[in-house]
Amino acid sequence: MTSAALPEPLPEPAVAELRLETVLGALSDPLRLGIIRKLLRESPESDRTCGWFGIDRPKSTLTHHFKALREAGVTRQRQYGLERRSQVRVDDLNARFPGLLDLVAAWTPPTP
Numbered sequence: 001m002t003s004a005a006l007p008e009p010l011p012e013p014a015v016a017e018l019r020l021e022t023v024l025g026a027l028s029d030p031l032r033l034g035i036i037r038k039l040l041r042e043s044p045e046s047d048r049t050c051g052w053f054g055i056d057r058p059k060s061t062l063t064h065h066f067k068a069l070r071e072a073g074v075t076r077q078r079q080y081g082l083e084r085r086s087q088v089r090v091d092d093l094n095a096r097f098p099g100l101l102d103l104v105a106a107w108t109p110p111t112p
Helices: 020-027 030-042 059-072 090-096 100-106
Strands: 075-080 083-088
Touching: 020 030, 020 059, 030 059, 030 083, 030 100, 059 075, 059 083, 090 100
Parallel strands: none
Antiparallel strands: 075 083
């Protein structure tokens, strides 16, 4: 699919509007941090549906978390018919906060 055929992204902050405290706030939730780490490590250039992540949570919970990531400017979401797909805004975040995504991708959560 060419970029001309892609649906328009859902509302998101412009690059100049990205705020570090908002991005870090979105990433402070372990589930959202895990979503971003998985995207960065396994699919940094593709958009994915929430089912791709294999998270065993109610759909309403996942919708909340994906919306929080989009509204913070961490992800871009596009509507494809009945499904939404998410992608990390790698170029935008690297331009605004150099090195942040490298830290997120490299971070290893503590084992219980």
